[in-house]
Amino acid sequence: MKMQIKQNVLDATFSHFIKHQKKYLVLLAVLILLLHFAANYLAGKPLLSGAESYYHLYSAREWIDFNPLSAVLSLFPDSVVFLLPLLLAVISILLLLAIAQKIGLTERVAFFFTLFLILSPTFLFAFTTLSSYSFFLFLVLLGFFLLMQEQKILRYLSLLPFILAAGFDIFSTAFLLVLLLIYRSVTHDKKDPVSLAGIGTTAVLFVATLILKFPLLLGPFHRQQLVSDLVSDFGGLSGISAFILLLAIIGMLSTWKKKNFYHLYLLLPLIIPAYIFNTNIIFYLSLIIVVFAAISFVQMFERRWNLISLKHFTMIILLLGVIFSTITYLDRFSNYGPSHDDKDALIWIKEHTPVNSVVLSAPENSYVIRYFAEREPLRVFEKGTYTEKTELAEAVFSSLYIQDLFPTLEENKVRFLFITKEMKQGLPSDQGFLFLLKNERFKLLYASGDSEVWAFKQENK
Amino acid sequence: MKYKTQAILIGLFMITVAVRLLLAFSIPEFTYDSYFHLRQVEHIRETGLPLYHDLLSYGGRDFRFLPFFHYFMAFFSLFLPLSLVAKIIPNILVASLTITSYLISKKITKNETASLLSAMIAGFLPVLFSTNSFTVDTLSLPLTFFVIYSFFRIKEQNYLYAYIISFLILSVTSSSAFFVIIGFAIYALLSALEGKKMPRSEIEVMIFSLFFFLWVQFMFFKNSLLQEGISFIWGNTPSRIISAYFPSVSIAQALLLVSIIPFMAGVLVAYRSLFELKGQKSFLLISFVISTTLLTWLRLIKFRQSLAFFAVILAILFALFYLDLERYYKKTRLARYQRYVLPSLVVLLLISTAIPAINASLRQDVPTVEEVEAFKWLRDNTPANATVLATLHEGHLVAYYGQRKNLMDDQFILISDVDKRFSDLSVLFTTHFQTQAISLADQYGLRYLVLTPSAKENYDLPRLHYISSACFDLIYKNETKIYRTKCELAGAE
Numbered sequence A: 001m002k003m004q005i006k007q008n009v010l011d012a013t014f015s016h017f018i019k020h021q022k023k024y025l026v027l028l029a030v031l032i033l034l035l036h037f038a039a040n041y042l043a044g045k046p047l048l049s050g051a052e053s054y055y056h057l058y059s060a061r062e063w064i065d066f067n068p069l070s071a072v073l074s075l076f077p078d079s080v081v082f083l084l085p086l087l088l089a090v091i092s093i094l095l096l097l098a099i100a101q102k103i104g105l106t107e108r109v110a111f112f113f114t115l116f117l118i119l120s121p122t123f124l125f126a127f128t129t130l131s132s133y134s135f136f137l138f139l140v141l142l143g144f145f146l147l148m149q150e151q152k153i154l155r156y157l158s159l160l161p162f163i164l165a166a167g168f169d170i171f172s173t174a175f176l177l178v179l180l181l182i183y184r185s186v187t188h189d190k191k192d193p194v195s196l197a198g199i200g201t202t203a204v205l206f207v208a209t210l211i212l213k214f215p216l217l218l219g220p221f222h223r224q225q226l227v228s229d230l231v232s233d234f235g236g237l238s239g240i241s242a243f244i245l246l247l248a249i250i251g252m253l254s255t256w257k258k259k260n261f262y263h264l265y266l267l268l269p270l271i272i273p274a275y276i277f278n279t280n281i282i283f284y285l286s287l288i289i290v291v292f293a294a295i296s297f298v299q300m301f302e303r304r305w306n307l308i309s310l311k312h313f314t315m316i317i318l319l320l321g322v323i324f325s326t327i328t329y330l331d332r333f334s335n336y337g338p339s340h341d342d343k344d345a346l347i348w349i350k351e352h353t354p355v356n357s358v359v360l361s362a363p364e365n366s367y368v369i370r371y372f373a374e375r376e377p378l379r380v381f382e383k384g385t386y387t388e389k390t391e392l393a394e395a396v397f398s399s400l401y402i403q404d405l406f407p408t409l410e411e412n413k414v415r416f417l418f419i420t421k422e423m424k425q426g427l428p429s430d431q432g433f434l435f436l437l438k439n440e441r442f443k444l445l446y447a448s449g450d451s452e453v454w455a456f457k458q459e460n461k
Numbered sequence B: 001m002k003y004k005t006q007a008i009l010i011g012l013f014m015i016t017v018a019v020r021l022l023l024a025f026s027i028p029e030f031t032y033d034s035y036f037h038l039r040q041v042e043h044i045r046e047t048g049l050p051l052y053h054d055l056l057s058y059g060g061r062d063f064r065f066l067p068f069f070h071y072f073m074a075f076f077s078l079f080l081p082l083s084l085v086a087k088i089i090p091n092i093l094v095a096s097l098t099i100t101s102y103l104i105s106k107k108i109t110k111n112e113t114a115s116l117l118s119a120m121i122a123g124f125l126p127v128l129f130s131t132n133s134f135t136v137d138t139l140s141l142p143l144t145f146f147v148i149y150s151f152f153r154i155k156e157q158n159y160l161y162a163y164i165i166s167f168l169i170l171s172v173t174s175s176s177a178f179f180v181i182i183g184f185a186i187y188a189l190l191s192a193l194e195g196k197k198m199p200r201s202e203i204e205v206m207i208f209s210l211f212f213f214l215w216v217q218f219m220f221f222k223n224s225l226l227q228e229g230i231s232f233i234w235g236n237t238p239s240r241i242i243s244a245y246f247p248s249v250s251i252a253q254a255l256l257l258v259s260i261i262p263f264m265a266g267v268l269v270a271y272r273s274l275f276e277l278k279g280q281k282s283f284l285l286i287s288f289v290i291s292t293t294l295l296t297w298l299r300l301i302k303f304r305q306s307l308a309f310f311a312v313i314l315a316i317l318f319a320l321f322y323l324d325l326e327r328y329y330k331k332t333r334l335a336r337y338q339r340y341v342l343p344s345l346v347v348l349l350l351i352s353t354a355i356p357a358i359n360a361s362l363r364q365d366v367p368t369v370e371e372v373e374a375f376k377w378l379r380d381n382t383p384a385n386a387t388v389l390a391t392l393h394e395g396h397l398v399a400y401y402g403q404r405k406n407l408m409d410d411q412f413i414l415i416s417d418v419d420k421r422f423s424d425l426s427v428l429f430t431t432h433f434q435t436q437a438i439s440l441a442d443q444y445g446l447r448y449l450v451l452t453p454s455a456k457e458n459y460d461l462p463r464l465h466y467i468s469s470a471c472f473d474l475i476y477k478n479e480t481k482i483y484r485t486k487c488e489l490a491g492a493e
Helices: A002-019 A021-042 A051-062 A068-073 A083-102 A107-119 A121-128 A132-147 A152-157 A159-165 A170-187 A193-211 A242-255 A259-277 A279-302 A308-333 A340-352 A363-373 A386-397 A402-411 A421-426 B003-026 B034-047 B068-076 B082-095 B097-109 B112-123 B137-152 B157-171 B177-194 B200-234 B251-258 B260-274 B283-297 B303-331 B333-362 B369-381 B395-400 B418-430 B434-444 B453-459
Strands: A358-360 A414-419 A442-448 A451-456 B387-389 B446-451 B472-477 B481-485
Touching: A002 A021, A002 A107, A021 A083, A021 A107, A021 A121, A021 A308, A051 A068, A051 A363, A068 A132, A083 A107, A083 A121, A083 A132, A107 A121, A107 A279, A107 A308, A121 A132, A121 A279, A121 A308, A132 A152, A132 A159, A132 A170, A132 A193, A132 A279, A152 A159, A152 A193, A159 A170, A159 A193, A170 A193, A170 A259, A242 A279, A242 A308, A242 B200, A259 A279, A279 A308, A308 B200, A340 A363, A340 A414, A340 A442, A340 A451, A363 A414, A386 A402, B003 B082, B003 B097, B003 B112, B003 B333, B034 B068, B034 B082, B034 B395, B068 B082, B068 B137, B082 B097, B082 B137, B097 B112, B097 B137, B097 B303, B112 B303, B112 B333, B137 B157, B137 B177, B137 B283, B137 B303, B157 B177, B157 B200, B177 B200, B177 B283, B260 B283, B260 B303, B260 B333, B283 B303, B303 B333, B369 B395, B369 B446, B369 B453, B369 B472, B369 B481, B418 B434, B418 B453, B434 B446, B446 B453
Parallel strands: A358 A414, B387 B446
Antiparallel strands: A414 A451, A442 A451, B446 B481, B472 B481
16 A cells, blocks of 8 residues: 555656656756856856867857858857857757657657756756757757648748758768658658658758768867766766666667667667767767667656565666766866866967967867967867877877977977866876976966966077 | 485584684784775774775875675674674675575575585685685675575565665675676576566566666765776776786686586586576576676676686586486496495595685785784884885785885775886885885885885895995894885985
């Protein structure tokens, strides 16, 4: 009897949340995202974190490496751009729920999918920074939402977001194309001209991205780690919770032979190799993982257990585990740069160094240097030259002797060094690069907290 | 269970306990790693809390470990001196594997004689005869097998609760609950491959176990996971000694530690069983054999830990081997000598397990009394904030007996410069250059250097090469020597 009451209470609680899911999910997303911005504001940091944010802001300002997000950003003043990810998050959640309803996804699966997505570090990272992935998701969701409408005009309007979504990189365009093909095969409406037009347009754009030599993938914007970038609990920049990953594996095993899900499996051979190539793909991969996790969670929830208390306990552990991962991530992400001190040091560089100076720093800081200091960084994650630049940077930061370090700095015309707290934590202080700063040819010019600007005296030849 | 069987089983358990205790008390000290746990238990008894912020280890550090074992032992130490608790309770716990092995074997074979043979083997496995070891494994291993036994009887309500409680305890005792999780995963996979429908209760407890285990790991090791990433699995062990902790499988060593007859029999049974899994009662155990082999092969678990787990499973599987042997024997012309088979087997097993087991116990890696005296001397004759150089193994002795800071010990978790420290520690023992040694001593604030006979053997040293009376005072002169540094490098802070 007691068990029955407990079961009813749990069901009633979930039913309430599921019934009012739009309100609760949007509120949750807004609260979490605002919490991050508020933490940044209170710490005196720039509101936007992450290298990618500054890549897009710099592109928008300088009109280089243009993509749809840069285009939109160029319309906004810099002081309000932080609202854009927040706005995109809210609209994307609403679109997601509307699409879920349209395709007949059960309310429970839709609720837990969206809940797990909001709580995933990938989502939090994408929607607290200026990310091409969050904008891509918004465009794709908008496109499909319009495509599913009854009115022809709205359906034709879907081509617009699809065209924009195809303007980022080759992989995203291919991904969109596959999604449209899946949509067409699922709807069984072979005569539908709009989805056909969508496929046609995207296919043409896909070829165009190849001809115009778009990057295969935007980025990378951070040092890639295959495992940590997948599981956020291992210290990756985004990723997903280990609980969600395990739930997804259980979900995959339980849906393996169910034909409704084979489309999702079709996406995996596309995404997994791409993830190995570039871990930025985690955004797409996590969307699929979260779908399976939600299915798995709902199956567990709906399953009749022999021991009801064990079921409750497992459900609570699962939810606590996911929330625990999210809180840990938010706590960690609040320290992610650029910091207040970084910004001050970079502005100092802008105001006190010659315009054509080359600044050496960690690759993650490349776009921040370009944006705030308006100087050229030595290390930059650029298409085509990534490996070469990384090797160069590795050589610099692993130098043990000035005989190795100085020629490299001279050859690359490095005049200034921007050292952050993260770099100090990551590099040994008693040997290597930081130790070599004691040499007389380096001079500390400016320090703000743990951020420092050093000058390197070039030898007059 | 028949009265006679019950009496034999209790007798086996008592003999095992008696032999273990006899050996434990014949050696005065504990294994090197035990001193870490002794300190923790003492701290819990005094303050009620584990020592998560240790001022002596690595000269002061924070770390995390699962504390149930230490609380469990601290409870007993309220009634008995810790030195007694640390010898009696772990040996009783390990000896209890005889009973668990009997129960699991009985569940699989329904044969009491075969199960008693399994119990006998489990009681005298050489790999488990580290009688002076006061480590978490002495609780986690018996607990793991109790969890497995409860799982075998999961359909019975009482055992379902027994499983849940024992798994909860295991999860907060040792990360080796991972064995159980991986074993379950292999079990589920094999079941799916064989088209065997798993009972609903089994699936439920497997899901619960997986997420509960994961949750506990995250709660305790959050920082370690974030700092060390995937290396967390290897406990942040320095790369230079990782092969010593996670070596590739050596068949010769395995044979020696598991003992030859159970090893050969167990491997044979496991191999044969792989091809006739359907409907087998040993299905779950075979899954554990596969998971242990896999994890050891992938170097994801410590060699001795996996071997201990493996050895007990093989001991249990021996019961199946005995049944097969008996069946086969009956078909041969030698059937009339059948009454001699069991006694011969008992004698053979005793020779192949008990003798190597006693030998293993007598050759445990423990400090000598003289070495311990030297570390105790440190406590009374050096400043309270002094940092002392000793080998990696002796790090806990510096902290436990000497109550002084060590340069490093084998608790590597959350130490960011562990590789460098290990390298510097090796240099401090092996370098010929005084300036290099003094520079490192300055860097770590080392003022006392302990050179024990074990350290000499470990580094193959007659003495520290750089010692000179100008810079080092010999302040403790015995087989173990303690030096005080007098020099500092010019310009050193």
